[in-house]
Amino acid sequence: MIGVPVKDRGEDPLLEERFGRAEIFCLIADDGTRAFVDNQAPDSTSGAGVQTVQMLADRDVDTVLAPEIGPKAIAALEPLGIRVFPIGQARTLSEVLALFRENRLEERKGLSAPGGLRRA
Amino acid sequence: MAPSLTRETPVYTAFPVINEDLCTHCGKCARFCAFNALISTKRANVVMAELCHDCGGCALVCPSGAISYGRREIGRTGVSGVPGDPDFGDGILHTGEFSAEKIIEAVLEIPSDRPHRIIDAPPGCSCSAVQAAEGADFALIVTEPTPFALSDMKMVVEMLGNLKVPAGVFLNKAGENEGELLAYCESENLPLLEKLPLSRTYGKTIVEGGLLLREYPEAESLFRHLWQLIKGMGDK
Ligand code: SF4
Numbered sequence: 001m002i003g004v005p006v007k008d009r010g011e012d013p014l015l016e017e018r019f020g021r022a023e024i025f026c027l028i029a030d031d032g033t034r035a036f037v038d039n040q041a042p043d044s045t046s047g048a049g050v051q052t053v054q055m056l057a058d059r060d061v062d063t064v065l066a067p068e069i070g071p072k073a074i075a076a077l078e079p080l081g082i083r084v085f086p087i088g089q090a091r092t093l094s095e096v097l098a099l100f101r102e103n104r105l106e107e108r109k110g111l112s113a114p115g116g117l118r119r120a
Numbered sequence: 121m122a123p124s125l126t127r128e129t130p131v132y133t134a135f136p137v138i139n140e141d142l143c144t145h146c147g148k149c150a151r152f153c154a155f156n157a158l159i160s161t162k163r164a165n166v167v168m169a170e171l172c173h174d175c176g177g178c179a180l181v182c183p184s185g186a187i188s189y190g191r192r193e194i195g196r197t198g199v200s201g202v203p204g205d206p207d208f209g210d211g212i213l214h215t216g217e218f219s220a221e222k223i224i225e226a227v228l229e230i231p232s233d234r235p236h237r238i239i240d241a242p243p244g245c246s247c248s249a250v251q252a253a254e255g256a257d258f259a260l261i262v263t264e265p266t267p268f269a270l271s272d273m274k275m276v277v278e279m280l281g282n283l284k285v286p287a288g289v290f291l292n293k294a295g296e297n298e299g300e301l302l303a304y305c306e307s308e309n310l311p312l313l314e315k316l317p318l319s320r321t322y323g324k325t326i327v328e329g330g331l332l333l334r335e336y337p338e339a340e341s342l343f344r345h346l347w348q349l350i351k352g353m354g355d356k
């Protein structure tokens with residue numbers, strides 16, 4: 001399952017710049033079926049990114065395509081075995097999925113570098 | 121002033137440690153934690169030690185008794201002066217930590233037999249400022265005659281009112297444009313205890329790490345007078 005933060009529930013949604021505070025995630029199953037889920041985290045004052053990671057993990061997401069992800073969320077994603085790919089130049093969901101399928105997104109690795117967990 | 125002191129007393133906070141042999145991955149701990157310090161999934165658990173506020177709740181809700189707590193150092197406190205009766209105490213929060221609450225608590229608990237204690241609170245109305253001011257006998261609001269400082273001060277006055285801490289005002293960089301501030305103090309019944317005039321030479325001394333008290337006799341008598349007034353008000 002792939003998880004992508006998006007701005008709307010349209011045919012080809014715009015990508016959301018934020019991760020933890022994104023309001024909607026689009027989940028794409030292996031057979032290509034899409035579902036939209038609300039992300040409750042925008043209301044939470046601390047650890048919005050971590051709560052988002054929990055939500056995605058509960059829905060069996062193993063791959064995240066997203067722009068900037070906060071260090072706390074990053075530190076939580078890796079031990080759960082969830083892979084992270086920055087979205088490059090993509091602006092819409094179909095663009096980023098195409099890049100991903102063509103292996104043109106570079107995986108963000110070495111996430112647990114020192115300091116990753118320590119940022120507020 | 122840059123007091124020389126060694127900060128030797130570590131301040132700790134707790135974080136949960138999950139015993140994977142007992143954990144059934146039910147997810148109750150993660151759903152309970154108000155600070156999102158725990159993630160629990162079928163595959164694995166993740167503890168974000170830095171987010172834990174040490175409430176102890178996750179161990180209580182865990183049905184399998186899988187949670188215990190470790191501790192980690194988040195900062196240190198230190199004192200200088202006479203052993204057993206220090207005249208200066210402070211604390212630091214280690215880089216990367218973001219909750220100063222326990223450090224402030226530890227600093228406030230440094231034992232001292234002296235009759236008075238001056239607590240230097242952070243500016244504004246942050247949690248740390250509330251924590252530092254809570255329970256004080258008297259608060260001295262140090263402000264400047266600028267619109268920005270006045271709007272900040274109004275919030276501080278409100279905070280002190282809620283904490284029921286009586287307050288007075290010290291006006292720094294006094295000179296022009298005091299009117300609005302003085303009118304506000306009067307409307308709030310806040311006594312203006314002393315003011316230090318705006319002065320280039322004072323500014324220079326402070327930037328160079330000097331003490332106004334030592335270098336300017338007029339400043340010394342001003343601060344003596346201020347202290348007498350504060351003692352009078354705090355002991356009331
Ligand atoms: S002790 Fe409280 S704050 Fe810390 S992880 Fe457990 S529930 Fe969260």
Ligand code: SF4
Binds near residue numbers: 143148160182184
């Ligand atoms: S509540 Fe206890 S048993 Fe359930 S996931 Fe948390 S640690 Fe494991």
